Amino acid sequence: MINVLMFGPPGSGKGTQSVTLAKKYNMLHLSTGDMLRAELAAGTELGRKMAAIMSAGELVPDEVVIAMIAQKIDSTTGKTGFIFDGFPRTVEQADALQNMLKERGMKIDLMLVLDVNDTELMDRMKKRALVSGRADDADEAVINNRIAVYRAKTEPVIDYGRRAKVSRTVEGIGSIDDIFVRLCRHIETII
Numbered sequence: 370m371i372n373v374l375m376f377g378p379p380g381s382g383k384g385t386q387s388v389t390l391a392k393k394y395n396m397l398h399l400s401t402g403d404m405l406r407a408e409l410a411a412g413t414e415l416g417r418k419m420a421a422i423m424s425a426g427e428l429v430p431d432e433v434v435i436a437m438i439a440q441k442i443d444s445t446t447g448k449t450g451f452i453f454d455g456f457p458r459t460v461e462q463a464d465a466l467q468n469m470l471k472e473r474g475m476k477i478d479l480m481l482v483l484d485v486n487d488t489e490l491m492d493r494m495k496k497r498a499l500v501s502g503r504a505d506d507a508d509e510a511v512i513n514n515r516i517a518v519y520r521a522k523t524e525p526v527i528d529y530g531r532r533a534k535v536s537r538t539v540e541g542i543g544s545i546d547d548i549f550v551r552l553c554r555h556i557e558t559i560i
């Protein structure tokens with residue numbers, strides 16, 4: 370099983386690219402954002418509790434997403450590996466993931482970091498807001514907060530990947546197809 374972390378700020382294209390990469394390599398795409406939005410849509414107690422945090426662009430508690438990921442890892446069969454999208458978002462989540470994988474005889478094999486500047490991010494998120502229906506895409510202050518939270522809490526996880534010698538920065542500007550090819554090149558080195 371191979372484990373790939375898809376990294377980058379909100380709007381950098383993690384979700385779009387993860388979906389096609391997962392298909393191509395028969396991996397399971399694990400997006401904690403999608404899982405949380407599914408809870409919200411289903412009106413579960415967890416979803417109701419997390420709604421305000423998400424619409425403010427803040428991070429939900431580490432233990433919530435860690436439990437979601439553990440459950441998915443343990444219930445998956447027949448896949449070549451996992452693509453983690455939007456997780457880990459804190460150093461604590463990265464530690465938890467590393468331990469979780471170690472206990473199951475796996476490791477983080479690759480961390481792909483999509484590099485996109487803030488002006489481009491803001492532009493993409495505003496466009497996405499027109500189609501996504503996401504409350505956290507619609508408000509400029511919330512978008513700014515999500516980018517700030519990324520820089521403060523999530524970017525330190527990249528150092529974690531650098532120390533483990535698994536991080537690779539990928540130019541995240543260009544056509545979706547060109548970026549996909551760049552990402553595939555890195556994945557091909559580990560399969």
Ligand code: AMP
Binds near residue numbers: 401422427430431462
């Ligand atoms: P995303 O779809 O990845 O942009 O996530 C949407 C929102 O869900 C984030 O702004 C957070 O409120 C929450 N979220 C998603 N993944 C995580 C995570 N790994 N840790 C904490 N909060 C998360």
